[in-house]
Amino acid sequence: MSTPDKKPVVGVSRCLLGDAVRYDGRSKANPIILEKLSPLFELVPVCPEVEAGLSTPRPPVQLTGSIENPKLTGRDDPLVDITDIMQDYCAIRPAQLHHLSGFIFKSRSPSCGLNSTPVFIDGLSAIETSRGLFARRLCEMYPDLIVIEETDLYDDEYLDKFTRLITKR
Ligand code: SF4
Numbered sequence: 001m002s003t004p005d006k007k008p009v010v011g012v013s014r015c016l017l018g019d020a021v022r023y024d025g026r027s028k029a030n031p032i033i034l035e036k037l038s039p040l041f042e043l044v045p046v047c048p049e050v051e052a053g054l055s056t057p058r059p060p061v062q063l064t065g066s067i068e069n070p071k072l073t074g075r076d077d078p079l080v081d082i083t084d085i086m087q088d089y090c091a092i093r094p095a096q097l098h099h100l101s102g103f104i105f106k107s108r109s110p111s112c113g114l115n116s117t118p119v120f121i122d123g124l125s126a127i128e129t130s131r132g133l134f135a136r137r138l139c140e141m142y143p144d145l146i147v148i149e150e151t152d153l154y155d156d157e158y159l160d161k162f163t164r165l166i167t168k169r
Contacts, residue, residue, distance in 0.1 A: 007042045008166045009099055011138075013106035014047035016150050021047040025057040032153040033104060040163065044100065048111040048134035052089035054082065063110045063119040067128050070119055072110055083133075086111060090137035097138065102146035102166045104153070105135050114139075114149045 074080025
């Protein structure tokens with residue numbers, strides 16, 4: 001949301017801002033967000049996995065078992081299962097983000113991916129793509145939220161549309 005003197009407030013997957021919060025202890029700084037969008041919007045960094053209490057670095061996880069109701073289990077160690085931890089987080093955190101006009105999600109992430117996250121079923125390679133658990137819950141709670149994945153920011157048309165829709169609010 002925005003007022004005449006305030007910038008629109010937009011959430012962003014925190015690793016895209018250059019913070020080293022990814023499972024491998026690195027960031028995924030996105031130059032478009034940092035150079036073009038940060039002057040226009042008040043950016044609210046959100047890292048669901050860190051905010052849920054997981055350490056950095058941490059074992060990588062992936063969506064498994066089902067397209068509709070996937071679990072979040074270890075990529076290298078299938079005994080790792082953080083589904084309940086993330087579901088508990090997703091039951092609380094989205095309600096605190098009601099002031100956002102939009103959200104920029106990190107693609108392919110099992111927590112943040114919008115439409116691009118691989119799902120592994122029966123130990124096979126990914127047969128389908130789905131939405132990360134946090135992105136899914138946030139979009140369910142706020143169906144009018146203006147959302148985009150960072151990969152689409154490189155398409156001028158998408159970037160322009162996203163920026164226009166947010167600034168019109
Ligand atoms: S993709 Fe999401 S959960 Fe993963 S490091 Fe980035 S902000 Fe955190």
